[in-house]
Amino acid sequence: MNVAIVGATGAVGVEIVSCLENRHFPLTSLKLLASARSAGKQVSFRGSMLTVEELTENSFEGIDIALFSAGGSISRQFAPIAAAAGCLVIDNSSTFRMDPEVPLVVPEINPEAAFDHPKSIIANPNCTTIITLMALYPLHLKFGLKSIIASSYQAVSGSGQHGIVELQNQVRAIADGHPFTPSVYPCQIAFNVIPQIDSFTDSGYTKEELKMLNESRKILSLPDLNVTCTCVRVPVYRSHSVSVIAQFERPVSVEEARTAYDDKPGIRLKDDPAHGIWPTPLDTTCKNDCLVGRIRKDLAIDNALNLWVVGDQVLKGAALNAVQIAELLVNRH
Numbered sequence: 498m499n500v501a502i503v504g505a506t507g508a509v510g511v512e513i514v515s516c517l518e519n520r521h522f523p524l525t526s527l528k529l530l531a532s533a534r535s536a537g538k539q540v541s542f543r544g545s546m547l548t549v550e551e552l553t554e555n556s557f558e559g560i561d562i563a564l565f566s567a568g569g570s571i572s573r574q575f576a577p578i579a580a581a582a583g584c585l586v587i588d589n590s591s592t593f594r595m596d597p598e599v600p601l602v603v604p605e606i607n608p609e610a611a612f613d614h615p616k617s618i619i620a621n622p623n624c625t626t627i628i629t630l631m632a633l634y635p636l637h638l639k640f641g642l643k644s645i646i647a648s649s650y651q652a653v654s655g656s657g658q659h660g661i662v663e664l665q666n667q668v669r670a671i672a673d674g675h676p677f678t679p680s681v682y683p684c685q686i687a688f689n690v691i692p693q694i695d696s697f698t699d700s701g702y703t704k705e706e707l708k709m710l711n712e713s714r715k716i717l718s719l720p721d722l723n724v725t726c727t728c729v730r731v732p733v734y735r736s737h738s739v740s741v742i743a744q745f746e747r748p749v750s751v752e753e754a755r756t757a758y759d760d761k762p763g764i765r766l767k768d769d770p771a772h773g774i775w776p777t778p779l780d781t782t783c784k785n786d787c788l789v790g791r792i793r794k795d796l797a798i799d800n801a802l803n804l805w806v807v808g809d810q811v812l813k814g815a816a817l818n819a820v821q822i823a824e825l826l827v828n829r830h
Contacts, residue, residue, distance in 0.1 A: 498524045498827060501560045501584070503575065504567030505529035505549055506538060508657055509589055512816035513564050518543055520820060523827060530556050531567070557582040562826065564819050565589055580617035585826065587619050587819045591704075594620040594712060601715045603627055604821040605763045606634045610716075611825045619822055622716060623708040624814025625649045625728065629739045630716060631764045631813065632789040632806035635757040637717065640800070641746030644723035647709060650731045650738040651694055652778060655810055656681055664732055686732050694728040703728060736778035737810040744801040754792050754802055763813065768792055776807040784809055785817055 500517070504510040510531070517527065529540055529549045536551040550556065552571070557563060557579040565572050569590040576586045576593070593599040593616075600610040601620045611619055622630075629647060636642065653660035659681050667687035670677040679685055683693070695705040710724040731738075758766045767776045768790035776788035787808035795801035808814060 498522075498561045499526045499528070499559055500524045500823070501528040501530055501557065501563040501579075503530045503552055503556075503563060503565040503571065503579075505540065506531045506535040507566055508654065508811060509566035509815045511540075512811050513566060513820060514540060514542055516812075516816050516820040520824070522820065522824065528556070528560065554578050557584045560584045562587065562823050564823065566815065566819070576618055577616075583617075585614070585617050585619070587621060587822050589621045589815050589819055591623065591708065592620075593618050594622065594708075595715065596620075601712060602822050602825075603630060603634075603716055603818060604825055605761070606630060607716055607718070608825050611822055612829060621815065621819045621822065622712045623705070624655065624810035625651060625705070625737055625739060626709050626712040626716070627814050627818055628737055628787055628806055628808035628810065629709065629741060630713060631787040631808065632739075632741065632804060633743055634717070635761045635764065636743060636745070636749075636754055636802065639747075639753060639757050640749050642717065642719065642722065642743060643746050643800070644744040645709070645713065645725070646742040647724070647726045648740045649694075649709075649726065649728045650690075650733070650740075651728060652733040652735050652737055652810065653681075653686060653730065654735045655694070655730070655737065660686075661734055664734065668732075682730065686730060688732060690732070691730040692727065694730055702726070733778045735783075735809060735811060736781045736807055737814065738776075738778055738805065738807045741804050741806065742795055742798065742801055743804070744795075744798050747800065749794065749800055749802055751792055751794060751802070754804075758789065763787060764789060766790065776805060778807055781807050781809045783812070785812055787813055 530552040538549040565588040572590040572592045663681040705728045706726040709726040767788045775790040791805035
């Protein structure tokens with residue numbers, strides 16, 4: 498396979514390069530593409546140095562798979578060009594996720610969807626949706642998922658490197674007693690939380706919150722699934738956490754819920770509150786697996802469980818999931 502990465506110097510692009518190397522992805526060549534500003538940079542891959550090239554309309558000749566992680570405007574412009582050149586696109590942006598002719602894939606949940614791609618484009622879901630469904634899908638298989646009530650606690654790296662730098666600078670400024678002006682976020686993020694991620698819609702929900710609704714329905718093939726969500730930015734560098742109340746069609750028990758994760762790939766149980774054992778963002782940072790804990794029966798809703806799930810949104814929430822989709826295609830080929 499000849500593979501290209503669009504947005505290779507960004508946070509997710511860098512992780513895609515790492516995933517391809519660490520997972521020994523079978524490829525003949527790797528082309529790294531980015532803006533003119535990043536062209537010429539050197540990136541290490543499998544003992545060699547690769548030169549980043551400027552992304553143009555002619556970048557996809559001879560490429561079999563292109564992994565896009567450069568933002569919606571770039572995907573909107575260049576993904577159809579890549580597809581027309583005979584390239585299969587795996588896109589990390591939200592541009593094509595709700596297109597009925599573009600599959601939305603989490604390999605541990607709906608791998609078969611990846612093989613039906615009439616536009617030669619496959620979409621990677623939103624990071625918070627992926628992490629949440631990694632914990633809910635095993636339970637769905639046992640009990641039948643009916644509704645989701647979720648609150649997310651999303652790390653600043655979800656805003657890219659600028660979010661990390663903003664938090665670092667604010668922490669230092671506060672510690673040194675220096676003034677600062679927020680630039681990435683609408684208000685101070687250090688020692689604070691911000692109950693807004695993405696822009697608000699007429700419904701009062703943000704676009705990020707509605708992604709959980711629409712994408713969960715599509716991935717699980719549950720068009721009537723009820724989902725309500727509040728997304729919050731927190732002063733954590735990496736890994737998103739989600740508090741979930743999940744209601745099911747059938748009666749549930751905590752014991753059965755815990756066994757649902759046995760031998761399930763990509764999700765591990767970490768749940769012994771009596772001994773202070775539960776998942777935290779640091780437990781999953783730079784790790785492939787999501788962790789789930791604090792599983793308990795809900796006290797207000799019938800046939801419902803409360804749980805807490807944490808995952809690295811740059812890896813499983815983006816780069817790793819995209820590479821896993823590519824692996825599905827290669828293995829089938």
